[in-house]
Amino acid sequence: MHKLQNPFSKTSIAVIGDVMLDKYIFGEVERISPEAPVPITLVTGEKFVPGGAANTAANVATLGGRALLFGLTGADEAKDVLVNESKKFGINVRGLRSIEGRRTTQKIRVLGQSQQLLRIDYEELKALEVVEQNNLVQDLKAATSLNAVLVSDYAKGLISENLMKHIFEHCHKNNILVFIDPKPDHQAWYRGAFMITPNRKEAEAMVGYKLSSHENVLKAGKQLQANLGAHILITLGDKGMCLFEKNQEALVIQTEAREVYDVSGAGDTAVAALCLGYCSGMSLRESAVFANKAAGIKVGKLGTAPVRLEEIPA
Ligand SMILES: Nc1ncnc2c1ncn2[C@@H]1O[C@H](COP(=O)(O)OP(=O)(O)OP(=O)(O)O)[C@@H](O)[C@H]1O
């Protein structure tokens, strides 16, 4: 599709949150190590992909929107790779700040014959220093003509109550919508958001009961909407999603049957598409249907991978 025809090309979304680098090591396993009862993986390839908030930003960009990424990394090699890979998708990375002495969050997956053998995580769950947070807020405030701020909270230390206060203050003053991909423990900080998108597990933790029946899904959605004063989209994995728009009946959106390879990152795709759709003039319902289709495409891909608009059926 030509860039000018993309319906999202004029929409700017700032994604702020825990950025990560996903590394995939592909290999073949043919024997067990003589040193310990573990498979020996003969490496055939490697791949790096933006992860966490950076994957959400990548989806905004590949769907055709303007994606500005805000977050913190270490001053290390992983940061350089993350910046390069993010730029390849067209993400504006000027809001990424690297901190000396901090480590870039990285998740390394070792795959033998496409099956995951091991995951290795590097992460530092350190809260931000005041000056780091202030810099981040200043950078965000300096971004002009934003349609939305999308908070991608993976509870890795970036999002705090205080940071959320600054985000809301700026966004409410400037008519910028706040979308939140939440973590349950932080729900008290999210009041003031336009839309919050928990997955099933997160919604369960937020309300304190299982969403094992449809009645409970409806109850939880309404409860979250009332408690947090926001529209709520509960994503339900292979059961699709349920939209709770204020003053409207809940809308259940089923997934379309397809081959599923890997569901990781589907939530990132969903919130990116939802935010981009709504900010580009779709109704919330249309945006949710679009998000469900986009996430459905993602699950047909291996690993964290953003979705392009051309891949989504009309
Ligand atoms: N097995 C599946 N088949 C079809 N669609 C799926 C499947 N799993 C997820 N999806 C799509 O992806 C959306 C988000 O999935 P899910 O609720 O698993 O999010 P999530 O747990 O936040 O994902 P992640 O944290 O891995 O990014 C769903 O609402 C649905 O549209």
Ligand SMILES: [Mg+2]
């Ligand atoms: Mg998620």
